Amino acid sequence: MAPLPGSGLAKGLAVTLRTMTKKTVTEQYPDAQPELPPRTRGVIGLFEENCTVCMLCARECPDWCIYIDSHKETVPAATPGGRDRSRNVLDRFAIDFSLCMYCGICIEVCPFDALFWSPEFEYSETDIRDLTHERDKLREWMWTVPAPPALDPGAEEPKELTAARKTADKLAAQQETPQPPEASREAARAGEPHADEQARAAEQPTRPMGDSKQQTDQPRPDQPEQEGRE
Numbered sequence: 001m002a003p004l005p006g007s008g009l010a011k012g013l014a015v016t017l018r019t020m021t022k023k024t025v026t027e028q029y030p031d032a033q034p035e036l037p038p039r040t041r042g043v044i045g046l047f048e049e050n051c052t053v054c055m056l057c058a059r060e061c062p063d064w065c066i067y068i069d070s071h072k073e074t075v076p077a078a079t080p081g082g083r084d085r086s087r088n089v090l091d092r093f094a095i096d097f098s099l100c101m102y103c104g105i106c107i108e109v110c111p112f113d114a115l116f117w118s119p120e121f122e123y124s125e126t127d128i129r130d131l132t133h134e135r136d137k138l139r140e141w142m143w144t145v146p147a148p149p150a151l152d153p154g155a156e157e158p159k160e161l162t163a164a165r166k167t168a169d170k171l172a173a174q175q176e177t178p179q180p181p182e183a184s185r186e187a188a189r190a191g192e193p194h195a196d197e198q199a200r201a202a203e204q205p206t207r208p209m210g211d212s213k214q215q216t217d218q219p220r221p222d223q224p225e226q227e228g229r230e
Contacts, residue, residue, distance in 0.1 A: 038146055040119040041102045045142035046093055046135055050114040053088035057106035057115060065099035066106060067092060067132075093135040098128050116145040 027034050036042075053070040069092035075085045107115045118141040125131055151157075 036119045036121075038149060039117070040121075041104065041117050042119045042121040043097065043117075043123060043133075043141050044095055044100075044107065044138065045116045045118040045145050046138035047114050047116065047142050048090065048093070048135060048139055050112045051090055051093065052112055052114075053090050054111065056109050056111065060105050060109045062103065062105065063099045063101055065096040067094045067096070090135070093138065094132055095138065096132040097123065098131040116142065118142070118144045119146065120144050 053068060055068060058064075058066040058068050068090070070088045070090050072086050073089050075087055077084055104117065107117060120141050123131075123133070
């Protein structure tokens with residue numbers, strides 16, 4: 001059966017009438033800030049303390065919008081006779097958001113967790129040249145990065161947390177367990193000569209040098225001389 005003429009228009013008007021009777025859900029931005037999902041890709045925050053200037057993020061960026069400058073410094077040896085070390089010091093870390101395609105490759109390839117997604121999105125500028133933000137601005141955005149989501153109830157605990165917890169429990173148990181008095185006395189005596197050995201050493205008479213052979217040849221007073229000595 002062919003549809004009646006104007007039935008589509010009637011259905012559309014019915015939807016409009018039903019919507020007009022409902023409460024509006026329009027968010028009055030910028031007076032009301034929107035509720036963004038936790039994995040929103042707004043801007044990239046920099047945690048400068050973790051950056052080792054490995055240049056991996058700049059090399060992997062498909063748009064080449066990351067600019068990094070650094071220099072080397074010599075670190076003196078920590079121990080006498082040791083060898084001096086050299087380390088990279090970050091001078092500049094900038095991202096040109098007019099070129100960034102928000103792919104997140106730089107964050108994924110960073111081996112030291114120095115880059116994070118921030119939900120901030122209000123960074124528009126009237127001049128496109130002002131969209132290149134330096135490390136000071138990237139560091140400010142770092143403090144807006146939300147905390148990571150909690151693990152699933154059935155997920156395994158990370159190995160690093162398990163090892164750290166075991167070490168802390170072991171140290172706490174050692175501090176709470178009192179040391180027995182015998183062990184403390186033995187620890188106090190360690191490195192000192194035994195009292196009995198000192199007493200025996202004091203009781204032994206000292207013999208003059210060179211008389212050991214003569215004294216061994218003389219018979220003891222409690223034993224008679226052997227007859228037929230050859």
